[in-house]
Amino acid sequence: MKNRLLELLQENCRYTDEELAAMLGTTADEIKAQIKSFEDAGVIRGYNALINWEKVPGSEARALIELRVAPKKDKGFDEVAERIMAFEEVEGVYLMAGDYDLAVFVKGKSIQDIAMFVARRLSPLDSVLSADTHFILTKYKSNMIDMQNLGSEKDERECMV
């Protein structure tokens, strides 16, 4: 029941408590309590709208920066991650296994703007060994949602049974 509630909230966090209760066969009070305990435990960290910024005039450029980083004794990657997270240009930071260490999602007014941010603020950080910038052209799918409405197929079911 817990996981199904999370799945439903991830699908659409605007379902009402009553709707969630009906779908999961429980009461709205129980749903409220469950959500509260998820929030308290840090399982639910927030409620975002999924916005296709490409459709918003004058919106920012976005990039993925692959950072190779020297971890610190005792603190590992946490310290540098915390510093990077603090930049307001940074939308997301993931620790990765593979050829690089941190995937940093960045937004800026322009591609130029992002390039300058990487050169002036990210690269000079102590433990950063290299930064590889990839500009994002289009988000096709994000958080399970088809952002461009490419796959919005027509309901082809026409047989009456």
Place this chain on the structure above:
Amino acid sequence: MDYDRFLNSKIKNTKPSGIRKFFDIASEMENVISLSVGEPDFKTPWHIRQAGIDSLEKGKTFYSPNRGFTALREEICTYFKRRFDVEYKPETDVLVTVGGSEAIDAALRCILDEGDEVLIPEPSFVCYEPLSTMADGKPVIIETKAENDFRLTPEEIEEKVTDKTKLLILPYPNNPTGASMSREDYEAIAKVIEKHDLFVLSDEIYAELAYGGAKPVSFASIEGMKERTVVISGFSKTYAMTGWRLGYALGPAEIIAQMTKLHQYGIMSAPTTAQYAAIEALKNGDQDIEYMREQYDMRRRLIVKAFNDMGLTCFEPLGAFYVFPCIKSTGLSSEEFAEKLLFSKSVAVVPGNAFGESGEGFVRVSYSYSVAHIKEALKRIKEFLTELEK
């Protein structure tokens, strides 16, 4: 040219399906939110599609044996033993058909002689009556009742049985009502069936879509019933494989042998690609069934509550993917309700009387749609009811 004289009179007198009518109107309109289809909204799970594709890549494009591939018949029997605890022999007791519908048609034609009476509980899927008529049988309708949640009772059979009655059709879990028969319900009618020496066609195409914790029951698992029952099932509803057109019949070897003869002359064999996909479905598809059932179940609870809250009372359906709310409180007939709702709010539902006269006063609502789609439709139905009251 006057074609009338070339046409068979039974088919000429057969009415087109009442479901079709509303669908045709709705398909001409724009922005219609439909709750009228009778098939899963899920695509066939990928690994099942892949098995079909693989078979094509390997050039497996020939007819299968008339009865269906041995491997598939074996899997069907294994599945039936595992899920319903009924044993069938793959060599003699299974016929793989073009959907459950072909199996129904073949069974009726192999069982009925001219004038034999067929008991058909209604509301039910629209094919039984015309197919019985085409098979020279005489349909006798049993009107199941809302107060019994549209389950069939032994008394209702007793009322309609005559010395000409040969066959009883058991359409559970039921389209359009979502009604379901428990083991106890089945045991109660089994006694009457034995007493009057009837044969049974049990259409269990929706058996896997059972909710409320009830384990699906096959009528053939009721003591003494296997030997007098043809079970119809298939892959369409269970694995979201409607377009593959694959079903099957299970029953006594003597009956299946006759059905195989008919199938072999009229159809040859069921689609080969679909059979390869179906083998994969039976082997590795349990999780898919589970997933789809959970999704349907959430929608079912949402929609049942919404209708009851709106005052269109609706018993809790425990099978298939339909709800059957009562619309008598609006003072409208089923057809008027469906028509007004379609024209004023562009929501399509199917009038209950399309499934037999006893469906009058109800509408069939399918929840084989996304939650977002269902919510929009429910919102519009609520507006419709508010405007009706004014």
